[in-house]
Amino acid sequence: MLEVLNIYPDSIAADLELQAGDQIVSINGKAINDQLDFRFYSSDEKLDLLIQRQHEQILFGVEKEIDEDLGLELQEMQMKSCGNSCIFCFVYQNPKGMRRPLYFKDEDFRFSFLYGHYVTLTTVTDQELARIVEQQLTPLYISVHATDTQTRRLLLGLKKEDYLFDKIKYLVDGGIELHTQIVLCPGINDGPIFDRTVTDLQQFYPGVKSIAVVPVGLTRHRKNLYPLRIYTRSELQEMISYMKNIRTVKQQELGSTFVYLSDEFFIRAGQPLPERAYYDEFYQIENGVGEFRDMIDTFNAALIYFPEALPSPVKITWITGELAAGPLKAHIISRLRRIRNLDIQLVPVKNHFYGEAITVSGLLVGQDIFNQLYGQANGDLVLLPPRVLNHNGLFLDDWNVDRLQTKLSVPCHVFTEPLGDLFNVIRKYSKR
DSSP: EEEEEEEOTTTTHHHHHHHHTOOOEETTTEEEESSHHHHHTSSSSSEEEEEEEEEEEEEEEOOOOOTTOOEEEEOOOOBOOOOOOTTTHHHHHHOTTGGGGOOBOOOOOHHHHHHHEEEEESSOOOHHHHHHHHHHHEEEEEEEEEEEEEHHHHHOOSSSSSHHHHHHHHHHHHTEEEEEEEEEEETTTSSSHHHHHHHHTTTTTTEEEEEEEEEEESSSSTTSOOOOOOOOOHHHHHHHHHHHHHHHHHHOOOOOOOOEEEEEHHTTTTTOOOOOOTTTTTTGGGSSSSSSHHHHHHHHHGGGSSSSSSEEEEEEEEEEEEEHHHHIIIIIIHTTTTTTTEEEEEEEETTTOTTTTTGGGGGGHHHHHHHHTTTTTOOOEEEEEESSSSSSOOOOTTTHHHHHHHTTOOEEEEHHHHHHGGGHHHHSOOOO
């Protein structure tokens, strides 16, 4: 059942005199367990809406336009937890004493559909697979890592066969598009194991539309965990060359390059970022595959709207993780410095909280940013990178922006706007 939290005025639900606290039992005989069930089954023109109100059930007949909203605020979905024990899982690499949600491992196909979360499908049931196909919850994002049975068991901490191929086949035969990822661990799922994984997934193309390859990331908090290491610079360079050949073959076989290295490979290898064509449709941009290329291209397209000069001097401190520093300096900061009266300094922050091997901007914490900026001439505004805050407005170490800017005595802004809106942000925070 699904609880009604609120009724919107002048809605169908208001006309039916539904009440907050009502429980939606079923629609047209179909059980309603969450918002996705409700959205799917309530799209028809005629509905038999069964409601539980305290100790009685009430059946409402509804006639409406197809897809017309009933006007209900509904109970939020609770994310299902993951039962795997992946040897590279970031949750296990958190230090002790952090807030409880940071130790929660999620594995929920509904959130994969809604927000692009990656799931392994290890515990998905036949009933859930049927629901995915019936409701066409597509695309989904799947963590595969390896298709070799023993390697997959090691990587995911599985005790038995999870029938991955059967699940993938059922989904793609049912019209579900899958985007997969491989977290590449040196000496474990690279080499021949990687080749086999790509070949195995290719047989499901175009249902399996893409493979993203991401290098494993390790924090300094890995006590009593499986021994892993990160790739060396030369190994990253070798992988880029090797992947170039694979992608050429896949283009000939499929008409698509199919496999995509994340931006981190190129940046850490000291090689230029690929051009836009490398990423095809940017299938996995939220996974760091083409994110920098898209940012650079978006910035270049917005250049025509940038001023030649600001009306008065403004100094900006732009915070970034170490990984992004090179592309930002070469492609964006260098261009912004041509604008008269704009003094902009780029500050790559070392991640002492998680360890210096963690270089992505999204894992920066408030205390590391503060410690690097404190006592410096930070100017009129500190720009913080996107995704450094959770939905409650907290850094991973429970700092918030108010605390940071109070301690620094400088306004701080998390920059989530398109780069073309940079000067709207500057005008908002700069001195008049």
